Amino acid sequence: MRSIVKLAAPAAAAALLLAACGTTGGETSSGASSGSSGGSCPEGISIGFFGALTGPDANLGVNINNGVKLAVDQHNAKSGACQVTLTPYDSQGDQNQAQGLAQKAAGNTKLVGIVGPAFSGESKVADKVFADPEVNLVHITPSATNPSLAENGWKTFFRVLGNDATQGPAAAKFITGTLGKQKVYVVDDSSEYGKGLADIVRKDLGAADVKDNTVQKGQTDFSAVVADIRSSGADAVFFGGYYAEAGLLLKQMRDAGLSSDQVAFISDDGAKDDGLITAAGADAANGAYVTCPCLPPDKAEGTFVEDYTKAVGSAPATYSAEGYDAATILLNGISEGKTTRADLLSYVASYDKPGVTKQLKFDDKGEPSSVSVWAYKVDGGKIVADQEINS
Known part of the structure; x- marks a missing residue:
């Protein structure tokens, strides 16, 4: 939705991800230390990004992940903040990989919320796993727009843009x-x-x-x-x-x-x-x-465009601001002590605050109250x- 981060090949996508997220291997990549800042901050608490970071459609996923990473870094830089780790789940935009990745995320006990899945096909598969009452993992997609995703009764499903x-x-x-x-x-x-x-x-x-x-x-x-x-x-x-x-x-x-x-x-x-x-x-x-159904970059509120450009080295691209908004909702919940999956899910369901793209509020199906x-x-x-x- 903006001047776009160019990724001509999977290798380029991976290179940008390394630069933007500081990934050095393993399951998680952190923008800051994951130490606890108090009793309500579990050690190593994490939010995830689920979407394509490599593969033919990686540009869109990397754009989102860059926005999520910015939100995490800004959160962690606040005095006394509960330090949050960002955990990427690279689907490569492949619906066939979604089941295994979703199960991996579900089993990560440090993970309390996810930004994504990014695409509708992978969402159709992964969201069933997250919605299982034994998993109960809240996820906010900044980009998956198939209308049917909101018609399955999945209480853990939310999205920040129109379908x-x-x-x-x-x-x-x-x-x-x-x-x-x-x-x-x-x-x-x-x-x-x-x-x-x-x-x-x-x-x-x-x-x-x-x-x-x-x-x-x-x-x-x-x-x-x-x-x-x-x-x-x-x-x-x-x-x-x-x-x-x-x-x-x-x-x-x-x-x-x-x-x-x-x-x-x-x-x-x-x-x-x-x-x-x-x-x-x-x-x-x-x-x-x-x-x-996304906002032009120059219409994003506050200092988002300036902050993103400084952090990433290029202007925000399609879904970057939506990814930032989705992550901010989860991070605000953690800041308010909602550090279990159940508590964070309840927090997101009742959320009503301004974001950089719109007023962020959801109906009972997880759809945004404002669309354009x-x-x-x-x-x-x-x-x-x-x-x-x-x-």
Whole structure:
């Protein structure tokens, strides 16, 4: 959602994680000592981050982890603070790894809360583990937007941004209303997130949805899809999925002569990353749009942007501020002596304080009380805020 931390490969993602989090090996990485500051501060108390820190979608996870790390460091620097350790659980964005990682987190007796899981697919698997009454591990996602996650009765589930039941209709409205497009070709990447969002967009486009298609995560050849887009007569393409595939599809559309004047390209928050521009090339990416239920960086409250930039060495990126807000909720609970899983869960459920992105308060399903959706545009090689999409 901002100037983006560039991670072109898993090795780069790991390098940034080492720099930002001070990881030296083992299960935990600490921004400060984990010693106790009093009887209500258990030795080595920890919060976790669960999401991709390596792998093809790592940029988004690292952005969040950077925000979480900043919140932990700021908390630990306060006089008399209960020192909290940050424990990363690197899912690589792979839903198949989520079960084992969730069980590992559940068994970590020092861990009282989690920021994440970051993606909807891994959330669907891991959240069941956290919600088990024998585990009772509160988790606040800054980025998993599939609406169904809030419909499972999981009392430990919370998220700090709007879900795709908000983003999907807003994207459809932006495409047909603001952009004036009436023949939209909708593609999804078959993931829990990408297909779920694309299906909502399809429904809200109604008759403007002229044709649908599905591709696969990791697919690189979209020539058949591009040919089908051309033959459909579409004046816009909406892609539901992540930046790697979105960027390649966009590149191959433009290489085939489908210019931005002929066929607009719109994607989602999973594609809101500089990786989209890297995959497509700056010229092809120029003029593309993405939607996101996340706040533009210059609208974050307080000194967050300045503090983040100083700590990380680059401006906040997509979900960084949301990750910071989610971590701050957990850390505020620990500061108020809520140092067991049960106590911290109750604290989060009744939380009502301002964050850097919005007033942070949850309904009985764990959804935020305040949501907004923004359209962003690629302009001059950067993803910049275009406008808030009014509901």
